[in-house]
Amino acid sequence: EIVLTQSPGTLSLSPGERATLSCRASQSVSSSYLAWYQQKPGQAPRLLIYGASSRATGIPDRFSGSGSGTDFILTISRLEPEDFAVYYCQQYGGSPPSTFGGGTKVEIK
Amino acid sequence: EVQLVQSGAEVKKPGESLKISCKGSGYSFTSYWIGWVRQMPGKGLEWMGIIYPSDSDTRYSPSFQGQISISADKSISTAYLQWSSLKASDTAMYYCARLTVPTGYSRVWGQGTLVTVSS
Numbered sequence: 001e002i003v004l005t006q007s008p009g010t011l012s013l014s015p016g017e018r019a020t021l022s023c024r025a026s027q028s029v030s031s032s033y034l035a036w037y038q039q040k041p042g043q044a045p046r047l048l049i050y051g052a053s054s055r056a057t058g059i060p061d062r063f064s065g066s067g068s069g070t071d072f073i074l075t076i077s078r079l080e081p082e083d084f085a086v087y088y089c090q091q092y093g094g095s096p097p098s099t100f101g102g103g104t105k106v107e108i109k
Numbered sequence: 110e111v112q113l114v115q116s117g118a119e120v121k122k123p124g125e126s127l128k129i130s131c132k133g134s135g136y137s138f139t140s141y142w143i144g145w146v147r148q149m150p151g152k153g154l155e156w157m158g159i160i161y162p163s164d165s166d167t168r169y170s171p172s173f174q175g176q177i178s179i180s181a182d183k184s185i186s187t188a189y190l191q192w193s194s195l196k197a198s199d200t201a202m203y204y205c206a207r208l209t210v211p212t213g214y215s216r217v218w219g220q221g222t223l224v225t226v227s228s
Contacts, residue, residue, distance in 0.1 A: 001171075035214035037154075044204055044218035045154065056216060088154055090214060097170040098212040100154040 002027055002091050004101035012109040019076040021104045023089035028069045033093030036065055036074045039103075040085045048087075049074065076106075084108050111135040113143075113205050113219035120225045121195050128191040129222045131205030138186035139163035142208040144215065145179060145190045149201045157203075159211055160188055168211065195226045 003026040013019055023034065032052035037045035047056040049065035052072055062077040076083055086105045092098040116130040131143060144159040158169040162181040169177070178191040188205060203222050206215035 039154075044221055045215075046218075047214060047216050050214045090154075092212045092214050093210075094212060096159065096168050096212050097156040099156070103153045 001097070002029065002094065002099055004089055004091055004099055006087075006089060006101035006104045008104060009102075010105045010107060012107050013079055014109045015079050015081055017079050019074075019079055019083070019106055021074040021076075021087055021106075023067075023072040023074070023101050025070045025072075025091060029072075029091045030093055032068050033091060034065075034067070034072050035090045035092060036063075037088045037090065038083075038085045039088065045088065079106070111207075111217050113207060113217055115203075115205060115219040115222045118223040118225070120227070122228055123197055123226055124194050125226075126191070126193050127195055127224065128189050129203060129224065131188045131190075131219050133186045133188075133207070136207075139183050142211055142213070143181065143188040144206045144208050145177075145188075146204040146206060147173075147201050148204065148221075154204075157190070159208060161211075162186075162188060195224075197226050197228075199224060200226045 005024045007022045034052045036049040039045045053065045064075045066073050086103045088103045089101040112134050114132050139162050142159050142161050145157040147155045157173045158179045160167045160179045160181050162183045167179050181188040205219040207217040
């Protein structure tokens with residue numbers, strides 16, 4: 001089973017700043033099968049990025065994903081008030097089960 | 110509109126049984142997998158298991174094997190997550206999610222069902 005480690009655990013930033021979130025895998029993620037989700041309190045997760053860098057439908061272009069192998073990054077270029085939330089990465093495409101990272105909370109500084 | 114609608118919140122006592130549901134609409138229910146995800150209070154997301162409603166092919170994550178049962182009734186486009194004997198540690202939010210492949214990502218999620226187990 002691939003273990004995903006997200007860092008930092010909490011990121012304290014102001015609106016308008018750039019957020020850089022990391023997701024590191026314990027072994028190489030095949031074909032960049034890595035997704036990112038956003039979760040706000042009381043809501044289900046929302047898919048942001050799949051295939052490491054492809055934005056899901058309706059996701060603003062301030063969200064971008066990059067990386068390959070074992071190291072992946074989610075970047076939010078300029079934080080909007082609605083972007084303060086918890087973000088999870090997920091690896092998929094291999095043998096079940098796929099796995100989630102532990103999450104990064106982006107909070108208002 | 111593609112939707113997954115889950116059953117409402119439940120409050121149960123330890124040892125009781127429970128079955129919660131996830132009804133799909135707006136798409137061919139038998140063409141996609143349904144997965145169940147646990148989120149314990151203040152914690153992250155964990156895959157519990159998945160089912161392909163077309164033939165009821167079911168796979169469980171090792172941590173949940175033997176603890177839960179996943180089923181589906183394709184005639185009413187509904188998947189289920191079931192416990193035979195709840196524990197306090199089963200207190201959590203449970204989400205269903207639609208998957209294209211067994212270990213895919215999920216564009217479509219249910220709204221969640223909160224299960225509280227307390228004596």
